Amino acid sequence: xxxxxxxxxxxxxxxxxxxxxxxxxxxxxxxxxxxxxxxxxxxxxxxxxxxxxxxxxxxxxxxxxxxxxxxxxxxxxxxxxxxxxxxxxxxxxxxxxxxxxxxxxxxxxxxxxxxxxxxxxxxxxxxxxxxxxxxxxxxxxxxxxxxxxxxxxxxxxxxxxxxxxxxxxxxxxxxxxxxxxxxxxxxxxxxxxxxxxxxxxxxxxxxxxxxxxxxxxxxxxxxxxxxxxxxxxxxxxxxxxxxxxxxxxxxxxxxxxxxxxxxxxxxxxxxxxxxxxxxxxxxxxxxxxxxxxxxxxxxxxxxxxxxxxxxxxxxxxxxxxxxxxxxxxxxxxxxxxxxxxxxxxxxxxxxxxxxxxxxxxxxxxxxxxxxxxxxxxxxxxxxxxxxxxxxxxxxxxxxxxxxxxxxxxxxxxxxxxxxxxxxxxxxxxxxxxxxxxxxxxxxxxxxxxxxxxxxxxxxxxxxxxxxxxxxxxxxxxxxxxxxxxxxxxxxxxxxxxxxxxxxxxxxxxxxxxxxxxxxxxxxxxxxxxxxxxxxxxxxxxxxxxxxxxxxxxxxxxxxxxxxxxxxxxxxxxxxxxxxxxxxxxxxxxxxxxxxxxxxxxxxxxxxxxxxxxxxxxxxxxxxxxxxxxxxxxxxxxxxxxxxxxxxxxxxxxxxxxxxxxxxxxxxxxxxxxxxxxxx
Numbered sequence: 001x002x003x004x005x006x007x008x009x010x011x012x013x014x015x016x017x018x019x020x021x022x023x024x025x026x027x028x029x030x031x032x033x034x035x036x037x038x039x040x041x042x043x044x045x046x047x048x049x050x051x052x053x054x055x056x057x058x059x060x061x062x063x064x065x066x067x068x069x070x071x072x073x074x075x076x077x078x079x080x081x082x083x084x085x086x087x088x089x090x091x092x093x094x095x096x097x098x099x100x101x102x103x104x105x106x107x108x109x110x111x112x113x114x115x116x117x118x119x120x121x122x123x124x125x126x127x128x129x130x131x132x133x134x135x136x137x138x139x140x141x142x143x144x145x146x147x148x149x150x151x152x153x154x155x156x157x158x159x160x161x162x163x164x165x166x167x168x169x170x171x172x173x174x175x176x177x178x179x180x181x182x183x184x185x186x187x188x189x190x191x192x193x194x195x196x197x198x199x200x201x202x203x204x205x206x207x208x209x210x211x212x213x214x215x216x217x218x219x220x221x222x223x224x225x226x227x228x229x230x231x232x233x234x235x236x237x238x239x240x241x242x243x244x245x246x247x248x249x250x251x252x253x254x255x256x257x258x259x260x261x262x263x264x265x266x267x268x269x270x271x272x273x274x275x276x277x278x279x280x281x282x283x284x285x286x287x288x289x290x291x292x293x294x295x296x297x298x299x300x301x302x303x304x305x306x307x308x309x310x311x312x313x314x315x316x317x318x319x320x321x322x323x324x325x326x327x328x329x330x331x332x333x334x335x336x337x338x339x340x341x342x343x344x345x346x347x348x349x350x351x352x353x354x355x356x357x358x359x360x361x362x363x364x365x366x367x368x369x370x371x372x373x374x375x376x377x378x379x380x381x382x383x384x385x386x387x388x389x390x391x392x393x394x395x396x397x398x399x400x401x402x403x404x405x406x407x408x409x410x411x412x413x414x415x416x417x418x419x420x421x422x423x424x425x426x427x428x429x430x431x432x433x434x435x436x437x438x439x440x441x442x443x444x445x446x447x448x449x450x451x452x453x454x455x456x457x458x459x460x461x462x463x464x465x466x467x468x469x470x471x472x473x474x475x476x477x478x479x480x481x482x483x484x485x486x487x488x489x490x491x492x493x494x495x496x497x498x499x500x501x502x503x504x505x506x507x508x509x510x511x512x513x514x515x516x517x518x519x520x521x522x523x524x525x526x527x528x529x530x531x532x533x534x535x536x537x538x539x540x541x542x543x544x545x546x547x548x549x550x551x552x553x554x555x556x557x558x559x560x561x562x563x564x565x566x567x568x569x570x571x572x573x574x575x576x577x578x579x580x581x582x583x584x585x586x587x588x589x590x591x592x593x594x595x596x597x598x599x600x601x602x603x604x605x606x607x608x609x610x611x612x613x614x615x616x617x618x619x620x621x622x623x624x625x626x627x628x629x630x631x632x633x634x635x636x637x638x639x640x641x642x643x644x645x646x647x648x649x650x651x652x653x654x655x656x657x658x659x660x661x662x663x664x665x666x667x668x669x670x671x672x673x674x675x676x677x678x679x
Contacts, residue, residue, distance in 0.1 A: 002143050004166055005173065006075055008208050009035050010138065016210060022064045023187075023232050024215040029064050031210070036132075037064070041072025043130035048120070050102060052077030052141075055149065057096055058105040058122055060195030061085050062217040065126035067203075069105055074147060075138055078102075081149040081161075082195035085217075086482060089113045091159070095151050099161055099360055143167035149360055150197055152296045161360030162197075162296040169204065171354035172299030175323045176205035179303035180266055180290055184210045188236040189228050191216035191243070196483055197296040198268035202238045222250035226258050235263040241270045242484035244280070245422070250665045253519075256283050264288040269483045271390060271408070272306065274317050275415040281310035293319050293390070297356040297375055301326045302388055317412060318387040326352040328388060329374070330381060340382035345391050345404070348381045349374040380406070396488055398427030400466045401435040407488075410439055410459075410467060417458050419450040421663075424478050424486045425469065428495050441469035442491055444477055445513065446663060449618045476512035510615040515664025517620025519582045523659040529617050530586060533657065536613035537590070537606035543598030549606060552589040552643050560587055562639060567654075570636040571626045578626045584656035589627070589640070591649035603652035610655060620660035627651035 009031065012019070017032030029037065050056060056073045060066055060082045073080045081099055083092050083106065093113035096104055104110070105122040141147075147166045151159040164172070176182065188206045190213060192199035206213045214232045216224055225247060228234065237259070239247070244267060248255050259265065265280075265287055272280070272291050280289050288307045294300035304320030322328045329337045330346035338346050355375045358366035369376055380391040391397060391406035398405040407425035414423045421444045427437035443450070452472045459468055479490035525533075530553075537551055554560055564581065571578035590607055592599030611621045630636045631651050645651065 004140055005204055005208050007140055012210050020212045022213050024063050037068035038071045039132040040130045041068050042075035043132045043135050044125050046076050046135045050078050055079045055081050055099045055101040056103045057081040057083050057101050059083050059085050062194050062215045068126055079146050084195050141166055150296045163357040163360055165357050168354055172201050173205040173208050176201050176300050177209055179323045182209045186211040186236050187232050187234045189214045189234045190238045201299050222247045237262050237265045239267055240484045241272050252662050260284050262287045266290045268292040270485050273415045274412040277306045277316055281307050299354050319390045321386055342382055345380050345382040348377045348379045398437050398439050403466045405439055405467045413462050417455050419445050421446045422478055426488055426491050438470040440471045442473045442475055510612045514615040516622045517660040517664045518622050519661040520584050520658025521661055525585045533610050533613045536609040540606040540609045542602045548593040548596045549602055550591050554587040566636045566639045570630045570633050574633055576626050576629050581656040585658040588655045590653040591645050591651045594648050594650050600652055607653040614657055621657050624654040627654050
């Protein structure tokens, strides 16, 4: 059987036209409205002279307009070419010329690169209502006709145009429906760029199955995910491993109640670590967790029900099983099939109706990748009991004196160490010139209690000696590409630039790791540690060395509760927002003489010193700002007077300290705020 998404949408238009198909913020399209939009776009393209086989590039925004444009192109037989929404004008122009396109639909500024390019506004083509009587009746194309071009960056950095036929697209969406078990009543949130194969195959499969798709134009902010799940009552989520981590840290105690509403979560574009698999299945026992392996060349081909295998110490680390209709074999370095196991892995090759037809304009590269009907990948795997296990990309496998080390295996084991948030392993030249390569491990840490020696001891009892990292490099965050996969090429660049690695010392670690913490455990702060934190504030710089500040320390549960109630009541009465705190062991009120012009700066320096000192001891902290405006407002004023804070003092900071219940939220940092004049 063979079908197209447009033909199925035509059926939906007739049978379930009033059912919601797409949602984006407040914009909603029923299946009837979506099909009408597709026809309208097709009509506009038809009048512009677009015909069968013409390549039409469009900016792949995660919005309804992209859906209508993408499918409108195929309605009249054009080939849909996806452009990264974040792609530069230069790169988009290069792809346009590479595939000899007829039209570019975008609202990105292209002035500098517009020569020789036929450009039209995508927003305008979507908004215009066209008379559709001029377009021919839709007919299902030949299954071997090219339907789409997905450009993906290869190891050389040059964009490769993956050609997907209609047969391949149909089998890719069918595999996703079968592999995940998508239902027609699902409402699937896709907070991912739709030019990427993972997001695109979920998008296609959901519409084909007559489920509802909720689009989100980026996955950075958990609040938007929360809003979409609540507003649309979503039953499923498509995500990448790094975005799951970001969501968890930003949502904190909301993560379980919000994500626990999901019937399933599908994670693609990278494998969940074993630590992530264990944690997610434990936190979300009523949500099925899937991990899918796929590529632009194959779509989703290997599916893993993580929840089903969470208790199996072996299978929990598997890539999964190939879906029916997908064949997999393992090849030796000479390209011959082998019977593989953990000790004898090889390169993975796949075969099935879902695979690409080749690379656009790259005959030699196509021959290297497609051999005798099999598609060769760069992934090193072995097969056991029908399950495929990934060791890493062939180029990433580390050759230690002839022994092969999988970076993924090292990362999975190290990721289970309490103080490791994330890690990435690469092979670097052996300085002794004996082993060829040795593993090194880049680590981002939780809190400030990380010990390289303790991590090494932990790993020593869990892996062979030759697999042990020879060096541990603590960094603020792992470099990632646009789909949030670890950028190992960048890690190698960092290793080659040893100076920048050496700059990461305990002080910088504390600065990068510190987050605002508002919920604290019952564990008390030892007096000796508290004294050091206060001393850090005391030794902060002070304008003209005036030291007119005061640090008022509140430790008793009773007085902390009184202070919270006074702040809350006063803030509410004066229309001042009070974020609050829960169960701190210490409150430090930092005030300064109002006559000191440097009072704010002095107090800020002291507060930051205290926060970083606390971080270095594994203690959380948060800056509470409301008393700055409420010093002389009741009932806060009376309590501050009782605490002995001089009447002429401004309370610049009220800081709460304690051992954190959970890690603080990782907030997005604005870019381009540093401007060099002379560099």
